[in-house]
Amino acid sequence: MTQEPFGQFGRTVAAGVLLAALLGLMVWTGASPVTPLESDVPNEVDVTSDREAYVGERVALGGFVVDTDPVVLATWASGDGQFTLVDADAHVQNSDEPLETGDHVTAYGTLEDESTLVVERATIQQPSETRYMVLVSLLGGLWVAGRFVRGWRFDFERFAFVPRDRARSRDEAESTDRERSDADRAANARARDEPASVTQDGRSRSSGGERRA
The missing domain is CATH 1.20.5 (Single alpha-helices involved in coiled-coils or other helix-helix interfaces)
Incomplete structure (x- = not known):
């Protein structure tokens, strides 16, 4: 072992x-930000809580579009923390379509004032991309879980997962040992019940010791 x-x-x-x-x-x-364009610049968590401190600096804001004329970004799911995005449609990098209400956008640019971001580049995270990611992750997780359950089982004696083939072989060996032990006990019981033994010359001797022809 x-x-x-x-x-x-x-x-x-x-x-x-x-x-x-x-x-x-x-x-x-x-x-952390959902899709940060720059890892070393302030994001919506920093800027929304202290807008005045970041006026004139480059920042990356992520959130949902709540209006399109002009484009307004809400950094909070409740719709609060709104910023107007200047030239956002012209700087979207992964789509040729104009922004629509409900789009999840991350925009990088200069914070012109406490509520206005002049966009230099932006990206959109499509809802279909999120659904695809979730679906693929779910199917992959189910496949891995199925393979694991088919190949392994939990051994309560060892408090560990063990391969099912190894566990099956061990169970078969234990069953064979039990059957062999039972057979040995039965053979010993039959030997004790036999009344006569056999001598070296092949003739039977009775329990009283008399030799028969």
């Missing part, structure tokens, strides 16, 4: 560390 280097305690600690890392990455991703 192969000795596991860390045992059950090591597996538990590793699972806890991985789970904490996963939750930390989820929180970090949710707190």
Whole structure:
């Protein structure tokens, strides 16, 4: 039997560390801009809370279009945190169509005043792209989960996932050992119940020791 280097305690600690890392990455991703054009410039989280401090600077604002004449961007899902985008339609990089209400946009440019952004470039995240990403992720997750369930099972004795083939082989070996043990016990019981034994010359001797012809 192969000795596991860390045992059950090591597996538990590793699972806890991985789970904490996963939750930390989820929180970090949710707190960062959705599609930042520039990683080293202030984003909508910084600018919306202190607009005056960023007037005249280059910033990247992400949010939803709530009006198109002129184009107005809301950085909060509730519709608050609005900025007017100047020349936004002319600087969209991944679409030839004008912006529409509900489009998710990230715009980079200079904050002209506390509510106006002069756009230098912008990108649109289409709803179909989000649906495609979610669908592909869901199908990929289900496929991986199915392969895992078919190939592995949880061993409560070892408190670990083990390959199903290995577990099946171990169960078959244990079953064979039990059958062999039962057969040995039955053979010993029959041997104890037999009244006579056989001598070296092949003739039968009775239990009383008399020799028969």
